[in-house]
Amino acid sequence: MSPCLTPSTRLDAAREIMEDFARSTGLLLEGRPRRYLWTDSFAVFNFLELHRLTGEEAYRQLALRLVDQVHHVLGRHRGDDGRSGWLSGLEGREAEEHPTIRGLRIGKRLPERRPDEPYDPVLEWERDGQYYHYLTKWMLALCRVAQATGEAKYLRWSIELAEAAHAAFAYTSPLDGRRRLYWKMSIDLSRPLVPQEGQHDVLDGLVTYAELQAASLSEQTLMEQVADLQAMCRDRDWSEWVTEDPLGVGELLSLSYRAARLVLKGVSYLAEPLRSMLEAAYVSLRAYLPKDLLDLPASRRLAFRELGLSIGLHAAEKLKGLAEELRLSDHPLLKRIDGLLSMRERIEAFWLNRANWEVDTWVEHRDINMVMLATSLIPGGYLVGH
16 A cells, blocks of 8 residues: 555545545435446445544435435336336335346436347447346445345345346357357337447456355245356356456456455355456466556546456455465466555555546536545455445
């Protein structure tokens, strides 16, 4: 840790960022809030971690209020496409008791593409729908809330979301007979909007389902879904997970650490995927590092993607502490990790410099940039929980 980023400095900066986020996105005020599922998942992790670190109940209440807002905004139809009410089709008390049973919207700016509209790969980024990798983050966020509060309903909502997502996104390809996951589905989960598979979605799903299974204290929880993703993992070579995207590399590292903790708790089916993830992360880092992208000006960089890598490097540092128990001490990634931590410090210091918040690439993605920066500063809520 660099001298300027002491634990106290990290905590103070994260508090300021997350309090600003709460104000600016409508979490503290009446009126229509601005909700986005990926960003809000990490915001929940951060508020829970702030509560753990400070003992201030206000932060836990912000996490719970955010969960409620997400369900009442992203668990309901947009209102601008002819549909209204809960995505579940349920009403009243029953809808409130099962807010995730038909998934959650992404929260994009534009309505989803209609069945009769042509596919536009650029415009699709701005259109609503459901992303599998956003749903897995919300599953984990709800699991973390259940752990922090002891309230079983949050874990039930998380498992119901996992069941709904897997049923909708998992399919058998008619081209090669392989089991796959759609990347993006329609709001009602009736049709794929982007049929390609997210590069790490199978790994993300498997590790997340395993966390829910462990939290429920029952191997029967999501047993069929876990078996399906295990088979998908076996059907893929680890080289398919290699990426030069910093956010993708960071996710590989974060998933590796989360998987490692579960392996040590007895979740043996993650042992082989863990080794595959580490191999892919090591090769990915070797591909990314020579590019010197951290020397570019802020206007040519995307903060949230770099901060995903920074979070992953926090995870890798924690994973090194488990290496001996996992018999991974000789893995080349873990042997080199100390030399990579300066990159994490560079990323954090760069994006803590508010002069770099003036560029369009920060302003256009302000909410997600703020929340990912805070997660990098206090990563425990995401990586460990309570």
